[in-house]
Amino acid sequence: GGKDRRSGLILTIPLCLEQTSMDELSVTLDYLLSIPSEKCKARGFTVIVDGRKSQWNVVKTVVLMLQNVVPAEVSLVCVVKPDEFWDKKVTHFCFWKEKDRLGFEVILVSANKLTRYIEPCQLTEDFGGTLTYDHMDWLNKRLVFEKFTKESTSLLDELALINNGSDKGTQQEKERSIDLNFLPSVDPETVLQTGHELLSELQQRRFNGSDGGVSWSPMDDELLAQPQVMKLLDSLREQYTRYQEVCRQRSKRTQLEEIQQKVMQVVNWLEGPGSEQLRTQWGIGDSIRASQALQQKHEEIESQHSEWFAVYVELNQQIAALLNAGDEEDLVELKALQQQLSDVCYRQASQLEFRQNLLQAALEFHSVAQDLSQQLDGLLGMLCVDVAPADGASIQQTLKLLEEKLKSVDLGLQGLREKGQSLLDQISNQASWAYGKDVTIENKENVDHIQGVMEDMQLRKQRCEDMVDVRRLKMLQMVQLFKCEEDAAQAVEWLSELLDALLKTHIRLGDDAQETKVLLEKHRKFVDVAQSTYDYGRQLLQATVVLCQSLRCTSRSSGDTLPRLNRVWKQFTITSEERVHRLETAVAFHSSAEKILQECPEQPEAFNDMEQFDEIEAVGKSLLDRLTVPVVYPDGSEQYFGSPSDMASAAEHIREKMKLVSLKKQQLRQPEATTPES
Secondary structure, eight states, rough: OOOOSSSSSEEEEEEESSSSOOHHHHHHHHHTTTOOOOOHHHHHEEEEEEEETHHHHHHHHHHHHHHHTTTTEEEEEEEEEEEOOTTTTHHHHHHHGGGHHSEEEEEEGGGGGGGSOGGGGGOOOGGGGOOOOOOOHHHHHHHHHHHHHHHHHHHHHHHHHHHTTTTTSOOOHHHHHHHSSSSSOOOHHHHHHHHHHHHHHHHHHHHHHHHOOOBBBOOHHHHHHHHHHHHHHHHHHHHHHHHHHHHHHHHHHHHHHHHHHHHHHHHIIIIIHHEEEEETTOOOSSHHHHHHHHHHHHHHHHHHHHHHHHHHHHHHHHHHHHHTTOOOHOOOOEEHHHHHHHHHHHHHHHHHHHHHHHHHHHHHHHHHHHHHHHHHHHHHHHSSSOOOOOOHHHHHHHHHHHHHHHHHHOOOOOOOOHHHHHHHHHHHHHGSSSSSOOOHHHHHHHHHHHHHHHHHHHHHHHHHHHHHHHHHHHHHHHHHHHHHHHHHHHHHHHHHHHHHHHHHTTTOOOOHHHHHHHHHHHHHHHHHHHHEEEHHHHHHHHHHHHHHHHHHHOOSSSHHHHHHHHHHHHHHHHHHHHHHHHHHHHHHHHHHHHHHHHHHHTTTHHOHHHHHHHHHHHHHHHHHHHTTTTTTTTOOOOOOOOOOHHHHHHHHHHHHHHHHHHHHHHHHHHHHHHHOOO
């Protein structure tokens, strides 16, 4: 788009570090020089060879090549040198001395000094100018223009050949022209749209400014392209209008003849081979596979009919279009053809639909029968396998699964009866499509097969129900057995928890006789609870023995739960007895101590019964000693009541009361010692 000071076009040749192909460069220059008009070429060219990223020998070769490619058009060649100038040894070739031989002037110049020869507004940003230029945009527009030119020229030749062929020669020549050139190789609408878009783009670029607000003059090649595009578009519109008219007349001329021929083809096939195919298909099959095979055969018949039905739809639309056109001479014939075609097609379609529905019902019946048979086989398999569950929950789950399977079988049999009855109803209506053929024998075979399948499934279901009743009773007994075993194990756990509570929480001995007696009464009730738990566990284990005998299986409780129950009960009994002994000792101690402490010193009998003090001290010491002794079980294991701090607290309280008793004893002895002195 840039121009030199003589209004000549500027041609820029950017060189790069990679090897530059001189052949490709020559072809590119020939192409670029073919674009401008002769008027533009007469003003000459200024060539800018950008050698900043290339070597001197490449630049020299390019400059010399210009002599052969464009010697007459080139007026000035500016070689842009790099910042670090080439070695003088390789640049001794003086272009200015070769001006006469080359035919144009060559100068070496830095990029920042190029404006001495060319105005900045005519240089791109690469050379410090302000000219706005997008090479990819120019290239894309050029490709669109050349593609449009090529396609439009070819399309014009094709349309002219088609249009001219319809006006000359005999009917045979016209038919031959129609066969060979009926459709153009490209879509005229697409080519016209491309041309309009290209012309709009070229015209818009002529009047709009650049992004920077500076007015932009289109390149001469673009100004030259506008009239070419407009001329091609006018010619295309003219030929395309003629082509559309030719097609319309041709279509109208041949459409009626084709419709008549196709209508008779459809009617003849449907009433002949099509009807014969349906007459030979009456069975429903005796299994899923047989029904599917019949369906596949019917689909093949439907596929053949579909092709003719598609022709019918197309013909019906064509006839409707011709009727709407209003050609009176053809109306009667077209309506008769339409009525005949519709009657035959609707009758044949109804027969196909009836046959398809019958086969679908047969397939559904056999599918339900097969599913029901598999369900009965699965249920029978469950009933034939001996029950060996791990716990009551698994038995409940198995029993639930068994009930669900039986319910599913009931629903399946009900569904089979419904499908079978529906199929029998359809078979009873089959004779109406027989075209006079007697299908009673074949229908009887189908009916007998359907009824036989339903009766067989009913007998199999009844046998399974009888077996389910027996299995249900056995499984309920097993549920009860596992429940007894679980409850017995729970009783052992409860008894163990009572023993643990007795050892860890039943440790207080009371602060006085009254509180100790209350604790002793609570302990007896606690023992009653443990006794009830033990008896409950024994009863459950006895029940498991009875159930195992009924089920003919070995109880696991006799080898595990019963010994555990007896062992825990024995430990509880020993621990309880020790607890009772301690409480009874504590009651005796508190009662005696409280009696002594509550007596008045003036009572004479108190001075004469010092043996009571000794007895109280003996009981207290015995109780203290017992607190330090663990409970020893038959297996040699030992357990203490509470923690050491709990026992120390109880012992400290007893010692405090023993000190009070000892102090009381000393008080009673002092009057006894002073009486003789007085």
